[in-house]
Amino acid sequence: xxxxxxxxxxxxxxxxxxxxxxxxxxxxxxxxxxxxxxxxxxxxxxxxxxxxxxxxxxxxxxxxxxxxxxxxxxxxxxxxxxxxxxxxxxxxxxxxxxxxxxxxxxxxxxxxxxxxxxxxxxxxxxxxxxxxxxxxxxxxxxxxxxxxxxxxxxxxxxxxxxxxxxxxxxxxxxxxxxxxxxxxxxxxxxxxxxxxxxxxxxxxxxxxxxxxxxxxxxxxxxxxxxxxxxxxxxxxxxxxxxxxxxxxxxxxxxxxxxxxxxxxxxxxxxxxxxxxxxxxxxxxxxxxxxxxxxxxxxxxxxxxxxxxxxxxxxxxxxxxxxxxxxxxxxxxxxxxxxxxxxxxxxxxxxxxxxxxxxxxxxxxxxxxxxxxxxxxxxxxxx
Amino acid sequence: xxxxxxxxxxxxxxxxxxxxxxxxxxxxxxxxxxxxxxxxxxxxxxxxxxxxxxxxxxxxxxxxxxxxxxxxxxxxxxxxxxxxxxxxxxxxxxxxxxxxxxxxxxxxxxxxxxxxxxxxxxxxxxxxxxxxxxxxxxxxxxxxxxxxxxxxxxxxxxxxxxxxxxxxxxxxxxxxxxxxxxxxxxxxxxxxxxxx
Numbered sequence: 001x002x003x004x005x006x007x008x009x010x011x012x013x014x015x016x017x018x019x020x021x022x023x024x025x026x027x028x029x030x031x032x033x034x035x036x037x038x039x040x041x042x043x044x045x046x047x048x049x050x051x052x053x054x055x056x057x058x059x060x061x062x063x064x065x066x067x068x069x070x071x072x073x074x075x076x077x078x079x080x081x082x083x084x085x086x087x088x089x090x091x092x093x094x095x096x097x098x099x100x101x102x103x104x105x106x107x108x109x110x111x112x113x114x115x116x117x118x119x120x121x122x123x124x125x126x127x128x129x130x131x132x133x134x135x136x137x138x139x140x141x142x143x144x145x146x147x148x149x150x151x152x153x154x155x156x157x158x159x160x161x162x163x164x165x166x167x168x169x170x171x172x173x174x175x176x177x178x179x180x181x182x183x184x185x186x187x188x189x190x191x192x193x194x195x196x197x198x199x200x201x202x203x204x205x206x207x208x209x210x211x212x213x214x215x216x217x218x219x220x221x222x223x224x225x226x227x228x229x230x231x232x233x234x235x236x237x238x239x240x241x242x243x244x245x246x247x248x249x250x251x252x253x254x255x256x257x258x259x260x261x262x263x264x265x266x267x268x269x270x271x272x273x274x275x276x277x278x279x280x281x282x283x284x285x286x287x288x289x290x291x292x293x294x295x296x297x298x299x300x301x302x303x304x305x306x307x308x309x310x311x312x313x314x315x316x317x318x319x320x321x322x323x324x325x326x327x328x329x330x331x332x333x334x335x336x337x338x339x340x341x342x343x344x345x346x347x348x349x350x351x352x353x354x355x356x357x358x359x360x361x362x363x364x365x366x367x368x369x370x371x372x373x374x375x376x377x378x379x380x381x382x
Numbered sequence: 383x384x385x386x387x388x389x390x391x392x393x394x395x396x397x398x399x400x401x402x403x404x405x406x407x408x409x410x411x412x413x414x415x416x417x418x419x420x421x422x423x424x425x426x427x428x429x430x431x432x433x434x435x436x437x438x439x440x441x442x443x444x445x446x447x448x449x450x451x452x453x454x455x456x457x458x459x460x461x462x463x464x465x466x467x468x469x470x471x472x473x474x475x476x477x478x479x480x481x482x483x484x485x486x487x488x489x490x491x492x493x494x495x496x497x498x499x500x501x502x503x504x505x506x507x508x509x510x511x512x513x514x515x516x517x518x519x520x521x522x523x524x525x526x527x528x529x530x531x532x533x534x535x536x537x538x539x540x541x542x543x544x545x546x547x548x549x550x551x552x553x554x555x556x557x558x559x560x561x562x563x564x565x566x567x568x569x570x571x572x573x574x575x576x577x578x
Binding site for chain 2: 009168271341
């Protein structure tokens with residue numbers, strides 16, 4: 001089969017790989033029909049995530065058709081059209097039993113601090129991902145769900161991570177009616193977080209980025225006020241001014257490890273890999289939220305230490321809430337919101353790229369060329 | 383001269399200048415449908431419901447091929463299921479296996495893994511040169527999209543904050559190779575001098 005293969009930082013190619021096989025009785029093999037490149041895939045692509053091995057296939061956002069199931073699988077049969085949450089999880093460990101699917105303890109031998117994620121390095125379990133023609137899906141009775149007939153494929157693939165994560169980020173903010181919510185990052189997760197903040201009753205939603213075309217999307221798609229931090233000497237002062245010097249009630253970091261805005265953090269965090277990423281957005285979140293406010297973090301960071309302004313968080317009495325998203329927990333409610341027309345996730349898709357051209361897709365997305373917000377990988381374009 | 387009236391946060395109760403719920407509902411489809419935390423799917427954060435996950439086991443059957451699989455020493459056992467992509471091999475594999483002697487709480491663990499990653503990549507590039515499909519830095523970096531996808535007009539004149547460190551990317555990608563080549567030249571010249 002054809003699959004995207006990592007060759008080292010900034011280098012990928014499509015190779016012929018052996019077909020995945022049933023390695024556990026509750027495995028399924030999925031023929032991928034649509035995948036996506038996630039902003040967090042770029043951390044792997046740039047060599048930021050420890051134990052990212054040459055030869056692995058990325059991709060934790062994908063949907064497809066069941067090709068084969070293991071002998072203990074009850075809920076899926078060959079030919080089912082399924083969406084697969086980015087979390088690999090068992091459904092039965094201490095954490096899964098309490099709904100913390102993203103923190104599963106039974107699927108990732110390489111680390112205890114993170115659960116299993118498809119195509120996201122050996123630090124996340126060493127599973128190949130869905131930027132391929134076929135992929136192995138463990139615990140087929142737990143993670144995958146049959147895509148409802150009424151649901152569009154592009155909406156479904158965005159439910160596997162980006163939409164679920166943006167929506168989860170807004171939940172982490174514990175928004176109450178009338179809150180002022182600031183979202184750092186106008187990428188897919190930030191756009192969805194901003195949109196979700198309204199559903200939870202926000203009174204103002206402000207999105208901050210440095211890419212004007214994405215801020216335009218935030219204004220149109222998420223009805224948000226926007227600030228381009230590159231146009232201001234100090235974005236924190238602007239946030240204080242626009243909130244009567246109170247600060248925002250809730251701030252969501254939807255950027256993560258490769259935040260721009262500080263040359264020093266960029267060089268040490270993302271180029272030299274001396275930190276677990278560049279925590280500029282997180283620091284700005286801490287500084288722009290009001291005292292006693294909440295900072296929600298859904299942007300992904302690496303496992304190494306980062307230079308975070310923890311003293312300010314302490315002195316301001318902040319609540320910091322974060323996690324990888326337990327995706328499947330979000331789905332029933334998000335299905336309702338899509339069906340009711342409150343959310344139309346595929347509106348943010350800008351590029352549809354055949355698997356053969358995935359290297360250009362990564363460069364395009366990484367470098368933010370051609371107005372790219374969300375690129376999809378069409379595995380069965382031929 | 384009059385002193386301006388102090389406002390929030392310097393006084394307690396100035397109301398926020400926020401549109402009414404009716405105005406927001408009219409402007410934003412779905413505004414407030416998840417206002418009640420009980421309607422939010424991750425509220426409360428932990429809900430004990432082992433029967434609701436689809437799992438029909440108390441402990442999953444163990445996947446075969448467990449021998450030699452590296453694991454974090456913070457785990458009490460090898461997990462019953464694990465990924466089998468790209469097993470450890472060669473020098474990079476030795477470095478990575480050594481890294482797993484340290485817990486996730488130790489910088490040595492992560493820095494050794496990153497070192498293993500670099501050795502893995504360099505080794506793969508060198509091996510590829512002896513293969514029928516050598517690495518191609520043009521196609522594999524996707525750099526041709528700079529031409530096809532408005533690389534210049536997408537970046538310049540747009541007040542993008544990332545333009546100021548753009549020059550570092552080629553250094554990061556090609557720098558190790560240039561350094562390795564320079565090192566090789568130094569070594570060869572020293573050897574030649576010594577031979578004379």
